[in-house]
Amino acid sequence: MRHFSTALRPYVQKRLEEIREADILVGIPCYNNEDTLLHVVQSVSHGIFEHFRDYRAVIMIADGGSTDDSRDRVVEFQVRPWQEKLVTVYRGVGGKGSALRAIFEAAHRLKVSACVCVDSDLRSINPGWVKYLIDPVLDQGYEFVAPVYSRYKYDGTITNNIVYNLVRTLYGKRIRQPIGGDFAFSSGLARHYLEQDVWDGDIARFGIDIWMTISALTKGARVCQANLGVKVHDAKDPGEALGPMFRQVCGTLFSLMEQTEEAWLPVRASEAVPVFGMEQTLSPEPIQVNQARMVKEFQEGMRLFGPVWKELFSPEVFGDLERAYALDATHFLLPVDTWVKLLYELAARYHGLRDHRMKMLSVMTPLYLARVASFINRTREMDNAGAEAVVEEQAQAFEEHKPYLIERWKRAREGNGALEKALAKD
Numbered sequence: 001m002r003h004f005s006t007a008l009r010p011y012v013q014k015r016l017e018e019i020r021e022a023d024i025l026v027g028i029p030c031y032n033n034e035d036t037l038l039h040v041v042q043s044v045s046h047g048i049f050e051h052f053r054d055y056r057a058v059i060m061i062a063d064g065g066s067t068d069d070s071r072d073r074v075v076e077f078q079v080r081p082w083q084e085k086l087v088t089v090y091r092g093v094g095g096k097g098s099a100l101r102a103i104f105e106a107a108h109r110l111k112v113s114a115c116v117c118v119d120s121d122l123r124s125i126n127p128g129w130v131k132y133l134i135d136p137v138l139d140q141g142y143e144f145v146a147p148v149y150s151r152y153k154y155d156g157t158i159t160n161n162i163v164y165n166l167v168r169t170l171y172g173k174r175i176r177q178p179i180g181g182d183f184a185f186s187s188g189l190a191r192h193y194l195e196q197d198v199w200d201g202d203i204a205r206f207g208i209d210i211w212m213t214i215s216a217l218t219k220g221a222r223v224c225q226a227n228l229g230v231k232v233h234d235a236k237d238p239g240e241a242l243g244p245m246f247r248q249v250c251g252t253l254f255s256l257m258e259q260t261e262e263a264w265l266p267v268r269a270s271e272a273v274p275v276f277g278m279e280q281t282l283s284p285e286p287i288q289v290n291q292a293r294m295v296k297e298f299q300e301g302m303r304l305f306g307p308v309w310k311e312l313f314s315p316e317v318f319g320d321l322e323r324a325y326a327l328d329a330t331h332f333l334l335p336v337d338t339w340v341k342l343l344y345e346l347a348a349r350y351h352g353l354r355d356h357r358m359k360m361l362s363v364m365t366p367l368y369l370a371r372v373a374s375f376i377n378r379t380r381e382m383d384n385a386g387a388e389a390v391v392e393e394q395a396q397a398f399e400e401h402k403p404y405l406i407e408r409w410k411r412a413r414e415g416n417g418a419l420e421k422a423l424a425k426d
Contacts, residue, residue: 003200007062007090007102013109019084022110023055024048024134026118027103029096030071031064033120038073040122047130049080060086060106061120062099070120095205097198100212107190114138115190119181124232132226132277133184143189143221146213147180148275149231152284153379153387157372158249160391162343163210165398166253169405170264171217173273174395175225179209179249182228189221207252214256218263227277230284243365250361254350265406270399283384292329294373299325301366308363311419312349317342324370334374336397342367344405349419352412356423 008016026044030037041059048057061074071087079085086106092098100117107115114137118125136142149156159179167178193215198204203211216223257264302309302325310318320338327333346364350357379387 004091006105007092007098007199008105009088009091012086012088012102012106015086016106016109019058019110021056022058022084023113024052024057025103025107025110025112025115026057026059026130027100027106027115028059028061028118028120029064029099029103030061030066030120031099032066032068032070034066034068034070034073036123037061037070037120038077040118040120040125041074041077041079043125043127044116044118044130045079045083047127048083050127051131052134053080053082056082056084058084058086058106058110058112060088060103062088062090062102064094064096064099065089092199093201093204095208097204097206097208097211100208101194101199101204104190104194107187108194112187114184115187116184117182122182122231124230125182128278129182129228132228133182136224136226136276137184137186140224141222142224143186144213144216144223145184146175146223146225146273147177147182147231148225148227148277149177149180150229150282150284150384151231152287153382153384154289154372154376155284155287157375158246158368161339161368161371161375161394162246163249163253164391165340165395166343166347167210167213167217168270168395169398169402170257170260170267171214172267172270173217173223174270175213175217175223175273177225178213181209183212184226185212185216189216189219192219202248202252202255206248210249210252211256214260218260224274224276227275227279229278229280230282232285243368246365246368247358247361250346250364251350251358254347257347258351261409265409268402289372289376291332291373291376294369294376295327295329295332298366298370298373301363301369305363305366308360308419308422309367311422312360313342313345317345321367321370324374329373330377332370332373332377334370336394337401339371339374339394340397340401341404344401344408347405348408348412349416351409352414352416353420356420359423360419 074087090098090102114134116133133145136145163178168174324334379390
């Protein structure tokens with residue numbers, strides 16, 4: 001694999017030299033998003049014009065080699081006066097991380113005061129998003145701004161059941177959307193990101209969002225959140241489409257836990273993170289989920305991977321899995337405490353294994369579906385606010401059980417022989 005010292009192509013570097021400096025950069029990573037990209041660019045351009053017309057702004061589309069008409073449509077679009085537009089195909093490993101690397105480089109070269117990144121598949125973005133994300137950086141000196149969305153109770157299940165809980169517990173900050181795709185940061189933080197040696201691996205492919213959040217936290221950056229309202233995107237039934245994302249997110253998180261253990265091991269409590277942006281809470285549209293299918297896939301997973309799970313988890317956790325296996329969809333329950341210990345044991349096992357790490361994660365998807373199915377049963381009659389309270393209860397359980405994680409983590413190298421054999425055989 002070829003290593004690139006920069007994600008910027010020569011013509012982009014030359015154009016940045018001609019622009020010299022800017023106050024604001026808005027970066028949009030893109031790949032085959034011709035149905036939504038133009039709307040995103042229009043909203044960004046109007047947002048800059050409405051709220052920051054006295055600032056010099058650059059809009060940069062970092063494309064992954066789209067085979068549709070994404071780039072052509074944006075090239076033809078006229079941004080508002082006093083705005084610059086750059087459309088480029090980045091260099092490097094294919095993935096969102098490489099696109100953001102190009103944006104980080106542009107922010108650093110232009111010496112911007114604030115940089116914003118927004119996804120290219122958004123249907124609900126409006127000009128206000130630009131203001132909500134940029135204001136905390138320009139006006140209040142925050143270095144990293146994470147998004148807060150109004151989401152339907154069964155949207156964002158990986159965030160609700162895994163990522164929010166772990167980031168809050170490990171690093172002590174209650175960032176509600178640690179893998180949200182829309183955020184802002186300072187030029188100094190962009191430079192910090194660029195200095196990290198991650199651009200030839202998984203971070204460059206699919207782990208960039210959680211890596212950015214955790215890197216900001218471990219650096220000690222001032223962080224806040226921006227309420228952006230409802231996020232409309234192509235939401236998916238977790239029972240049908242989120243298995244690969246589950247494995248990618250867990251693999252990235254567990255690897256980052258290893259790299260940052262000196263930062264998270266001493267943390268014993270979490271604190272709220274300031275929220276700016278929209279003051280009202282909006283109601284998102286419902287999404288359809290197939291809870292019965294999730295239970296069925298968990299039960300099939302028990303039949304296929306039960307011997308591996310038995311070696312992987314403690315007798316207490318595996319016993320709870322066996323009890324859940326016997327339940328039908330209507331009465332299905334995987335208790336919160338079981339889920340917390342399961343994830344902590346999984347993280348510790350990942351830490352302890354030298355081989356078969358990704359193979360271990362590949363047989364875990366049915367367990368994630370089991371937790372989502374249980375969450376659906378618990379919140380079926382609740383509105384979104386009630387379901388959010390359940391998410392907060394779960395997050396508190398993660399914090400309370402952190403000593404369990406630390407104990408397991410510190411002796412993660414012990415007793416992995418049987419698990420290694422089971423994974424090799426599976």
